[in-house]
Amino acid sequence: MLVRIVKLSFSPENIDAFLDIFENTKEQIRNFKGCQHLELHRDKHNTNQFFTYSYWDNENALENYRNSAFFKVVWSNTKILFNAKPEAWSMDRLWVSDQN
Numbered sequence: 001m002l003v004r005i006v007k008l009s010f011s012p013e014n015i016d017a018f019l020d021i022f023e024n025t026k027e028q029i030r031n032f033k034g035c036q037h038l039e040l041h042r043d044k045h046n047t048n049q050f051f052t053y054s055y056w057d058n059e060n061a062l063e064n065y066r067n068s069a070f071f072k073v074v075w076s077n078t079k080i081l082f083n084a085k086p087e088a089w090s091m092d093r094l095w096v097s098d099q100n
Contacts, residue, residue: 018078
């Protein structure tokens with residue numbers, strides 16, 4: 001499994017637009033072939049920073065998503081809202097606790 005974390009920073013006036021985009025596309029992202037899980041987090045202190053966590057079957061599944069027409073539309077609508085360059089990390093998930 002591949003875990004993808006993306007850090008997104010927005011100007012305060014663009015946050016609602018980003019949240020609308022995410023709300024309208026999250027189910028399609030989550031149901032994209034190869035996507036197992038999707039989360040959105042907001043930094044507690046820097047509230048203009050958000051992080052997406054997505055779990056993918058493998059790197060090919062993520063690349064298929066990133067090369068899709070759907071992603072290109074979502075990304076083009078989102079990237080105009082950034083106030084800093086996004087950062088992304090792809091990681092192998094090694095361990096997770098089942099305890100809450």
